[in-house]
Amino acid sequence: xxxxxxxxxxxxxxxxxxxxxxxxxxxxxxxxxxxxxxxxxxxxxxxxxxxxxxxxxxxxxxxxxxxxxxxxxxxxxxxxxxxxxxxxxxxxxxxxxxxxxxxxxxxxxxxxxxxxxxxxxxxxxxxxxxxxxxxxxxxxxxxxxxxxxxxxxxxxxxxxxxxxxxxxxxxxxxxxxxxxxxxxxxxxxxxxxxxxxxxxxxxxxxxxxxxxxxxxxxxxxxxxxxxxxx
Amino acid sequence: xxxxxxxxxxxxxxxxxxxxxxxxxxxxxxxxxxxxxxxxxxxxxxxxxxxxxxxxxxxxxxxxxxxxxxxxxxxxxxxxxxxxxxxxxxxxxxxxxxxxxxxxxxxxxxxxxxxxxxxxxxxxxxxxxxxxxxxxxxxxxxxxxxxxxxxxxxxxxxxxxxxxxxxxxxxxxxxxxxxxxxxxxxxxxxxxxxxxxxxxxxxxxxxxxxxxxxxxxxxxxxxxxxxxxxx
Ligand SMILES: Nc1ncnc2c1ncn2[C@@H]1O[C@H](COP(=O)(O)OP(=O)(O)OP(=O)(O)O)[C@@H](O)[C@H]1O
Ligand SMILES: [Mg+2]
Numbered sequence: 141x142x143x144x145x146x147x148x149x150x151x152x153x154x155x156x157x158x159x160x161x162x163x164x165x166x167x168x169x170x171x172x173x174x175x176x177x178x179x180x181x182x183x184x185x186x187x188x189x190x191x192x193x194x195x196x197x198x199x200x201x202x203x204x205x206x207x208x209x210x211x212x213x214x215x216x217x218x219x220x221x222x223x224x225x226x227x228x229x230x231x232x233x234x235x236x237x238x239x240x241x242x243x244x245x246x247x248x249x250x251x252x253x254x255x256x257x258x259x260x261x262x263x264x265x266x267x268x269x270x271x272x273x274x275x276x277x278x279x280x281x282x283x284x285x286x287x288x289x290x291x292x293x294x295x296x297x298x299x300x301x302x303x304x305x306x307x308x309x310x311x312x313x314x315x316x317x318x319x320x321x322x323x324x325x326x327x328x329x330x331x332x333x334x335x336x337x338x339x340x341x342x343x344x345x346x347x348x349x350x351x352x353x354x355x356x357x358x359x360x361x362x363x364x365x366x367x368x369x370x
Numbered sequence: 371x372x373x374x375x376x377x378x379x380x381x382x383x384x385x386x387x388x389x390x391x392x393x394x395x396x397x398x399x400x401x402x403x404x405x406x407x408x409x410x411x412x413x414x415x416x417x418x419x420x421x422x423x424x425x426x427x428x429x430x431x432x433x434x435x436x437x438x439x440x441x442x443x444x445x446x447x448x449x450x451x452x453x454x455x456x457x458x459x460x461x462x463x464x465x466x467x468x469x470x471x472x473x474x475x476x477x478x479x480x481x482x483x484x485x486x487x488x489x490x491x492x493x494x495x496x497x498x499x500x501x502x503x504x505x506x507x508x509x510x511x512x513x514x515x516x517x518x519x520x521x522x523x524x525x526x527x528x529x530x531x532x533x534x535x536x537x538x539x540x541x542x543x544x545x546x547x548x549x550x551x552x553x554x555x556x557x558x559x560x561x562x563x564x565x566x567x568x569x570x571x572x573x574x575x576x577x578x579x580x581x582x583x584x585x586x587x588x589x590x591x592x593x594x595x596x597x598x599x600x601x
Pocket of ligand 1: 155160178179180181182183184185186187
């Protein structure tokens with residue numbers, strides 16, 4: 141898989157009088173991985189939330205997989221392709237299994253179709269021993285892994301992960317790192333924000349640095365060259 | 371009056387299966403349960419909408435609902451009486467002094483309680499719950515349902531509070547029901563009117579039942595919240 145997945149022409153957002161996003165251009169290629177770095181408050185979370193359609197912003201021309209889209213309206217087909225995971229993921233007060241099956245149910249898949257997919261996702265995230273624990277009682281790292289499994293089971297084209305390894309102890313961090321590495325190696329594109337050196341230095345990771353709401357590409361792979369609109 | 375023997379009579383009435391007494395209890399529960407079945411789905415939907423939508427006048431509506439929480443039931447009864455009486459707009463429906471009229475009144479009394487409690491439950495929900503549902507591809511309807519399930523204890527508190535209020539209200543039931551024996555005589559109207567005629571044992575027995583219902587509802591809520599492992 142290759143080629144341009146997502147392009148956005150301008151991205152502006154202000155909270156009151158404070159401008160938190162002021163990016164000229166963003167381009168995400170299919171199957172590639174991007175790390176968003178930048179100081180606290182530089183706009184990383186806000187950018188991911190705008191791309192996920194959870195926050196309104198002034199957005200210029202935008203296309204996904206060659207189709208023009210309005211991020212403000214966020215059509216259903218785009219929802220199926222993009223999954224955002226909060227820095228502190230929220231797990232529904234049901235069960236771990238129901239959490240992972242949630243998006244599949246929302247897509248109208250029958251229990252017979254869901255079951256093997258959920259089982260596979262549980263095995264992937266190594267959370268088989270947590271199935272009987274009430275989700276809200278899981279540790280931060282365990283919640284993060286359930287949330288990653290819940291997102292991955294939907295096979296989106298684009299993952300937006302906000303600081304997936306922040307606030308985790310060494311062991312939980314290693315377990316989450318393994319999952320992130322696996323997501324980045326797979327076919328979907330991944331954009332994740334973090335302050336974690338180990339993730340930033342992963343091979344094939346494109347670096348996007350944010351400063352006061354601006355995005356700088358640090359290794360030229362996301363060069364701000366004009367992008368042909370298909 | 372001999373309190374001891376009157377209380378004894380009250381329990382004798384209750385446990386001997388006195389037909390008149392149990393009819394009053396059944397009318398009370400029937401009217402209030404039907405009112406809850408009608409009011410709850412609509413009110414929870416309205417409450418969710420008020421808590422999450424953004425449109426001009428939203429805050430105003432929420433404040434009005436909160437204000438109506440404490441509306442005197444006898445005033446609701448009075449307005450309904452005027453609407454349903456023979457000269458009223460809905461006079462031709464001939465609903466005055468029927469259980470249907472009592473149900474309508476109790477629906478009106480329950481609505482603001484249900485809406486206001488649902489609004490605060492949904493506003494108290496973690497915003498990530500709804501965002502997570504949406505990001506995982508839930509339709510607006512499914513994400514609303516998911517959010518309500520996440521705050522189900524708040525929604526249950528709304529339902530139990532509203533039920534407690536209408537099952538024990540007397541003003542409206544008396545105005546539009548009329549305390550007709552076997553038809554619209556419910557627990558509160560029976561206690562108020564029959565006791566004044568000297569039927570102390572019946573009054574005490576009914577008061578006891580009402581207390582049990584009120585306590586039962588609260589225990590059920592506390593138990594459900596405990597089971598839910600809140601916090
Ligand atoms: N809902 C909001 N209302 C007002 N200001 C906000 C809101 N959300 C974010 N901001 C502000 O926007 C700026 C960017 O925040 P953002 O969370 O995107 O930063 P970040 O790069 O993710 O920081 P961190 O590394 O601490 O997670 C910050 O100054 C923040 O205070
Ligand atoms: Mg952040």
